[in-house]
Amino acid sequence: MTASxxxxxxxxxxxxxxxxxxxGDLTAVDGVSxxxxxxxxxxxxxxxxxxxxxxxxxxxxxxxxDSGRVTVMGKAAGSTEARMALGWxxxxxxxxxxxxxxxxxxxxxxYYGLKGQxxxxxxxxxxxxxxxxxxxxxxxxxxxxxxxxxxxxxxGMLHRPKVVLFDEPTVGVDPQSRNRIFEMIEALRDAGxxxxxxxxxxxxxxxxxxxxxxxxxxxIIAEGTNEELVEKxxxxxxxxxxxxxxETAAIxxxxxxxxxxxxxxxxxxxxxxxxxxxxxxxDATKAGLELEDLTLRRPNLESVFLHLxxxxxxx
Amino acid sequence: MIALKRDRxxxxxxxxxxxxxxxxxxxxxGRQGGGTPTVKxxxxxxxxxxxxxxxxxxxxxxxxxxxxxxPEAKSKSAPAPADYTAATAEAAVKAGDAPVxxxxxxxFGQHPIAFGPDAGGSTLxxxxxxxxxxxxxxxxxxxxxxxxxxxPSAMADEGMKYADKYVGGFTPxxxxxxxxxxxxxxxxxxxGKTGAGSGDSGNGNSGNGSAGAGIVAVNVRAVxxxxxxxxxxxxxxxAIGVMFLMFTASGSAGALLDxxxxxxxxxxxxxxxxxxxxxxxxxxxxxxxxxxxxxxMFLWGWSAFKLDFFSHxxxxxxxxxxxxxxxxxxxxxxxxxxQTRAQLGALSTLVILIMSSVGGSMFPRFLMPESMxxxxxxxxxxxxxDGFTKVFWRDLPVTDLWPQVAVLLGVGVxxxxxxxxxxxxxxxx
Ligand SMILES: Nc1ncnc2c1ncn2[C@@H]1O[C@H](COP(=O)(O)OP(=O)(O)OP(=O)(O)O)[C@@H](O)[C@H]1O
Ligand SMILES: [Mg+2]
Numbered sequence: 001m002t003a004s005x006x007x008x009x010x011x012x013x014x015x016x017x018x019x020x021x022x023x024g025d026l027t028a029v030d031g032v033s034x035x036x037x038x039x040x041x042x043x044x045x046x047x048x049x050x051x052x053x054x055x056x057x058x059x060x061x062x063x064x065x066d067s068g069r070v071t072v073m074g075k076a077a078g079s080t081e082a083r084m085a086l087g088w089x090x091x092x093x094x095x096x097x098x099x100x101x102x103x104x105x106x107x108x109x110x111y112y113g114l115k116g117q118x119x120x121x122x123x124x125x126x127x128x129x130x131x132x133x134x135x136x137x138x139x140x141x142x143x144x145x146x147x148x149x150x151x152x153x154x155x156g157m158l159h160r161p162k163v164v165l166f167d168e169p170t171v172g173v174d175p176q177s178r179n180r181i182f183e184m185i186e187a188l189r190d191a192g193x194x195x196x197x198x199x200x201x202x203x204x205x206x207x208x209x210x211x212x213x214x215x216x217x218x219x220i221i222a223e224g225t226n227e228e229l230v231e232k233x234x235x236x237x238x239x240x241x242x243x244x245x246x247e248t249a250a251i252x253x254x255x256x257x258x259x260x261x262x263x264x265x266x267x268x269x270x271x272x273x274x275x276x277x278x279x280x281x282x283d284a285t286k287a288g289l290e291l292e293d294l295t296l297r298r299p300n301l302e303s304v305f306l307h308l309x310x311x312x313x314x315x
Numbered sequence: 316m317i318a319l320k321r322d323r324x325x326x327x328x329x330x331x332x333x334x335x336x337x338x339x340x341x342x343x344x345g346r347q348g349g350g351t352p353t354v355k356x357x358x359x360x361x362x363x364x365x366x367x368x369x370x371x372x373x374x375x376x377x378x379x380x381x382x383x384x385x386p387e388a389k390s391k392s393a394p395a396p397a398d399y400t401a402a403t404a405e406a407a408v409k410a411g412d413a414p415v416x417x418x419x420x421x422x423f424g425q426h427p428i429a430f431g432p433d434a435g436g437s438t439l440x441x442x443x444x445x446x447x448x449x450x451x452x453x454x455x456x457x458x459x460x461x462x463x464x465x466x467p468s469a470m471a472d473e474g475m476k477y478a479d480k481y482v483g484g485f486t487p488x489x490x491x492x493x494x495x496x497x498x499x500x501x502x503x504x505x506x507g508k509t510g511a512g513s514g515d516s517g518n519g520n521s522g523n524g525s526a527g528a529g530i531v532a533v534n535v536r537a538v539x540x541x542x543x544x545x546x547x548x549x550x551x552x553x554a555i556g557v558m559f560l561m562f563t564a565s566g567s568a569g570a571l572l573d574x575x576x577x578x579x580x581x582x583x584x585x586x587x588x589x590x591x592x593x594x595x596x597x598x599x600x601x602x603x604x605x606x607x608x609x610x611x612m613f614l615w616g617w618s619a620f621k622l623d624f625f626s627h628x629x630x631x632x633x634x635x636x637x638x639x640x641x642x643x644x645x646x647x648x649x650x651x652x653x654q655t656r657a658q659l660g661a662l663s664t665l666v667i668l669i670m671s672s673v674g675g676s677m678f679p680r681f682l683m684p685e686s687m688x689x690x691x692x693x694x695x696x697x698x699x700x701d702g703f704t705k706v707f708w709r710d711l712p713v714t715d716l717w718p719q720v721a722v723l724l725g726v727g728v729x730x731x732x733x734x735x736x737x738x739x740x741x742x743x744x
Contacts, residue, residue, distance in 0.1 A: 062585060095577070
């Protein structure tokens with residue numbers, strides 16, 4: 001709408017600017033800004049309660065933000081144009097349990113203003129996309145968990161939105177259905193849809209997302225591609241994980257001397273070169289610790305998250 | 316116990332509902348000082364003799380009668396209306412202002428007493444509304460009592476020779492006896508042996524008939540419902556219909572709660588549909604549903620009980636739609652005020668049963684005490700039933716339905732607006 005929106009970048013599909021949302025004393029979203037371009041998949045990676053769903057719901061216009069701005073295809077979130085450009089797949093299953101797949105899709109299609117042949121075509125496309133053609137006349141609550149998830153996704157796709165928000169679409173889904181869901185999302189992305197994908201599985205973010213924003217306590221604490229994030233956090237360094245048999249106090253004292261940290265019985269260090277490992281172990285032996293297991297690895301998103309927040313992504 | 320604790324609605328219901336009902340029926344039936352409802356009686360004194368004046372005075376002294384010689388003034392400042400005439404009295408009964416009108420014919424003063432129907436005395440005329448079967452019986456009884464106690468001189472003149480034979484002297488003990496018998500009659504009636512339960516209120520003195528087995532001859536003539544085959548059918552179709560409409564409407568509006576719980580409501584609100592559009596759509600749908608239900612009910616009354624349905628179609632359509640609209644809005648308000656289906660079930664049962672009992676769906680309002688009748692006007696039931704009674708019972712033209720139409724539509728709009736306001740809690744977080 002505004003000149004600035006148009007200037008930012010040709011192809012910006014979704015833009016969030018300085019968004020703040022409080023629930024009483026709790027600040028669920030704390031000054032988030034981000035953009036998603038057409039054909040791009042942005043991952044929102046964060047632990048339980050990080051504010052992912054709240055952020056997504058403000059993009060839909062279902063949350064009254066305290067400050068900040070969300071625009072979808074240049075229109076304010078919540079406006080009719082923005083609603084029609086946006087597809088939302090809520091975290092919780094939101095389908096009518098007592099009617100069939102086809103009827104479910106028909107209902108939501110009509111809510112999006114589709115009718116007649118257009119509606120029929122839209123339903124057919126969605127059934128195909130979600131691979132539910134064989135189940136189209138089954139009552140929704142009789143579907144398997146994975147199928148329900150797929151129907152839940154299809155129900156947000158009838159009006160063929162340009163921007164789609166997926167809020168943890170793979171929760172409680174078996175690996176087979178999960179793969180199917182990935183394929184569905186990849187198909188959309190390849191067709192030029194802008195996608196926001198919320199998850200707390202870093203493998204999902206790594207596989208699907210072009211860019212990843214790590215969100216914690218309502219703030220985006222890091223953003224970039226998978227490699228960028230690792231690079232930014234760890235540089236060229238690698239991680240050493242060493243497990244010892246010994247007193248926790250002794251392990252902690254030793255790890256402290258070398259700038260590492262202890263989780264359970266495993267001590268963790270980041271090193272520049274493999275040569276740094278030998279002095280570490282020497283010192284451990286001197287402290288009377290007995291090495292059980294040693295791993296050298298390239299840091300991943302999980303390590304980035306742990307490094308940035310001091311917490312695991314999932315508890 | 317745990318089940319009760321978990322479902323607080325049911326808990327409240329199982330305690331509050333019996334108490335509420337007990338109280339309502341206690342007020343309807345159990346007032347102190349006798350079980351008779353107060354009967355409004357229009358009196359037209361065409362005779363203006365001493366005897367007729369005495370009779371009127373006797374009737375006025377009865378606590379269970381409200382004697383009206385002239386219509387109630389429309390407002391304090393308006394000029395006092397003229398006394399009823401035979402014609403205006405009949406019109407007033409037809410319009411439902413009073414269930415009975417007594418006409419004392421000219422010449423009554425000459426021969427007030429008629430021992431037996433053929434004794435040649437003047438005959439009083441009682442105009443009644445068939446839908447109220449109790450009022451004329453009470454009036455006939457009280458007329459005899461008033462005649463005996465208020466016109467001793469007429470008695471002496473006319474009935475001297477019969478007096479000993481039929482009545483004896485008028486000792487206080489005998490007056491008491493007459494009172495006692497009337498009381499027994501009133502009790503029998505108020506216990507609901509007449510009217511309340513039976514769809515067919517034939518009851519012996521329906522239609523034209525003379526109730527002349529007393530001191531004064533009385534000719535009872537029905538001016539409303541005289542041609543009806545089954546007098547109370549239309550009343551019950553409306554009364555029962557409205558009550559069940561309310562249950563259906565609140566149940567159907569409860570879909571909103573299912574949608575809120577399943578998350579589909581929030582999802583629907585993310586499409587082009589707004590809350591106002593969604594609620595309005597549901598209101599239209601539920602109004603249609605209620606109207607269809609009401610139509611089915613009256614069609615059944617027509618096919619099974621000879622309810623005169625098809626000659627009242629315009630009135631039915633008007634009243635049916637207004638009632639359906641008000642009831643649908645009422646259901647939406649109940650649903651949007653509740654958090655869960657269980658709560659809605661409890662609340663709607665409570666509210667609907669109370670409204671139905673006070674509003675005349677279970678027991679005709681004209682048999683209730685005055686205060687209760689007034690309270691009934693706060694219910695949808697009362698206005699709907701009044702409207703249907705106007706159509707099917709009094710055969711009034713559609714234009715006469717305007718008060719009911721206005722109230723039902725107004726109530727519907729107000730309830731819907733409140734429901735819309737309450738539904739804001741689902742709109743945004
Ligand atoms: N409607 C609400 N009212 C009050 N607090 C809320 C509301 N919605 C969310 N919250 C709070 O806001 C915080 C963020 O919640 P949100 O659902 O956005 O987290 P999330 O990142 O989606 O978590 P999860 O991974 O478990 O889905 C939580 O602490 C939550 O309790
Ligand atoms: Mg969430």
